[in-house]
Amino acid sequence: MRLRDATDEDLDLLHDMLYEAFTWDGTARFTREQVRADEHTVRYLGGWQQPGDLGLVALDEDDRPLGAVWARALPAEAPGYGFVADDVPEIGMGVGAAHRGRGVGSALLAGHLDQARAQGWRALSLSVEDGNVAARALYERHGFVVVGRNGGSDTMLREL
Known part of the structure; x- marks a missing residue:
């Protein structure tokens, strides 16, 4: 396995991985079409790749x-599920079902933490649903x- 930076050409893949996460x-x-069109989920990938967006x-x-894993800082007036602050990007991550449990997620997350540090972010946040052990x-x-709760999910934070 190898990791590479996500680019603007990866938008379809990132949508597929968002679907996998859901x-x-x-x-x-x-459906995949609903994921692409939902006004809330579009916050994570609409206009990808904007300045400050990062991913692997x-x-x-x-x-x-x-x-794949990606992050985007969202404003308080249009927060994501794992919103903490305007200056804390929210992570989205998905691993294909056939590849789970093989270290892909761990490699992506470790690399993404390094990527965020290199870009100067102070922390990353995310949301994890109840039951997703x-x-x-x-x-x-x-x-x-865990730093908060949003419906049936916990908001988690990783200081960098």
């Missing part, structure tokens, strides 16, 4: 995508702590 338990809460793509040995454990292993 269907983490196999339940299709949205994990690829297998044949350059096929395994997963594997993702929560991954985030905790990488130093994220």
Whole structure:
């Protein structure tokens, strides 16, 4: 597996990975088209790649995508699910169902933390749904702590 920076050419892949994140338990809460069109989820990827956006793509040995992670700072007047502050980008991350449990998410997250530090961000936040035990454990292993609650999800923060 190798990691590379996400580019503006990865928008379709990032949407696919956002869909994977929403269907983490196999339940299709949205169609791919709904994910792309939803006014709330469009905050994470609309106009990708804006100044300050950062992300990574994990690829297998044949350059096929395994997963991706990205972050964008959102304003308080249009927050995401894991909003903490205007100057704290919110992470979106997804790993293809067939590739989960193989270290892809951990490699993406570790690389993304380095990427955010290099860009000078002070912290990263995210939202994890109740019941998503594997993702929560991954985030905790990488130093994220619960700082809030939004519906059926915890907001987690990782100081950098």
